[in-house]
Amino acid sequence: MSSAQEFQQAPHKLLVIPGPIEVDNRILYANASPSVSHVSPAFISIFGDCLRMLRTILYAEKTGQPFMIAGSGTLGWDQTAANLVEPGEEVVVLNHGYFGDSFAECLEAYGAKVTVLKAPIGGIVDENELVKVLKEKKVKLVTITHVDTSTGVLSPVERYCELIHKTSPDTLIAIDAVCAAGSEEIRFDDWGLDVVVTAPQKGLGVPPGLSLVMASKKALGVLEKRKAPVTAYYASWRRWLPIMQAYEAGQPKYFATPPVQLVNALHVGLKQVLEDKPSLEERFKVHKQVSNYVKDELEKMGCGFVPLDRANSANGMTAARYPKGITAADVLGPLAERDIVVAGGLHKEIASEYFRVGHMGVTAVDQQRGDIEKILKNVKEVLDIARAKQA
Numbered sequence: 001m002s003s004a005q006e007f008q009q010a011p012h013k014l015l016v017i018p019g020p021i022e023v024d025n026r027i028l029y030a031n032a033s034p035s036v037s038h039v040s041p042a043f044i045s046i047f048g049d050c051l052r053m054l055r056t057i058l059y060a061e062k063t064g065q066p067f068m069i070a071g072s073g074t075l076g077w078d079q080t081a082a083n084l085v086e087p088g089e090e091v092v093v094l095n096h097g098y099f100g101d102s103f104a105e106c107l108e109a110y111g112a113k114v115t116v117l118k119a120p121i122g123g124i125v126d127e128n129e130l131v132k133v134l135k136e137k138k139v140k141l142v143t144i145t146h147v148d149t150s151t152g153v154l155s156p157v158e159r160y161c162e163l164i165h166k167t168s169p170d171t172l173i174a175i176d177a178v179c180a181a182g183s184e185e186i187r188f189d190d191w192g193l194d195v196v197v198t199a200p201q202k203g204l205g206v207p208p209g210l211s212l213v214m215a216s217k218k219a220l221g222v223l224e225k226r227k228a229p230v231t232a233y234y235a236s237w238r239r240w241l242p243i244m245q246a247y248e249a250g251q252p253k254y255f256a257t258p259p260v261q262l263v264n265a266l267h268v269g270l271k272q273v274l275e276d277k278p279s280l281e282e283r284f285k286v287h288k289q290v291s292n293y294v295k296d297e298l299e300k301m302g303c304g305f306v307p308l309d310r311a312n313s314a315n316g317m318t319a320a321r322y323p324k325g326i327t328a329a330d331v332l333g334p335l336a337e338r339d340i341v342v343a344g345g346l347h348k349e350i351a352s353e354y355f356r357v358g359h360m361g362v363t364a365v366d367q368q369r370g371d372i373e374k375i376l377k378n379v380k381e382v383l384d385i386a387r388a389k390q391a
């Protein structure tokens, strides 16, 4: 295949789990680009562009320092914990599901004293509980999972940020936006965020394998002043900061080899987010419209939802409860046989009661693909078949 325009990926099942998601042909083609030195001028320019585009996508132009490191989304938790928290310091984790549990575990692994504020399943953490704990202790960091992929709960990040800034201005705020960047609006500068942790394989629509992190000037200042050594080697921002600065300045510098082809793919993916239609701002609206449509249609089919409230439901995915009498076996296998891959439940207390559908990236914004109609038509058919069997 000689050009991106001619390239067509092999026929495959439609992947509509809440990430990784379907990848556009142009991005996959870039992921198969010929080898090039990671310190060549051409690659340095591509890497630098990716960092600049990340700043734009996260509205982090004023205070954001991007890091782009080979690894997966999880590596962003390690970076946050290893660089910003000294052993014994207090961290508060706002927990809306499985990924809140795991972020807390990661912080503990680096010696943080973690207080978990756990929301009821499908609900959000009570803001009074957050304020109370901030008044009781000297909290170094609050972490918030923007969208917990296990429950589909969307946290009111902006509101939590306001409360944290008002109650405890020195406290740092880190959000896990692995399942939010690209599908939910994130205003890094305006909300006063200190860390955004994300990854390419969900709302950004690029293959997995990178940890994408934005850190504030305040966070880097805290790192500068820390007394205990950074408790990691590969995840140390002290090692990576000069590399990121060099790439943005167009200069070669080496610490560890970046995944060159994947960075090429990300470059194409981020350009699509910023330059293709819909525009960045429209993109979030489109995700909202598609999400409301999917949720309304599933409701008509008898499904309920894990999130207790539409206002706190993710726009890039839906965690739908099976209608009465229907089980996972009636839905997941039959959909896969129809070449549609959705995900089962992940929250351990209710895992058998719901399934998860991703509607982010190209599945949401490229409506010519017809993914949404295909998903809804087939979910309706497998539910009708299961009900007919019961009758």
Ligand SMILES: Cc1ncc(COP(=O)(O)O)c(C=O)c1O
Residues within 6 Å of the ligand: 019, 072, 073, 074, 075, 099, 145, 147, 148, 149, 176, 177, 178, 179, 199, 208
């Ligand atoms: C909210 C959230 N955080 C973190 C992760 C971990 O990302 P990764 O699997 O890329 O390590 C995921 C993965 O699905 C996620 O959904």
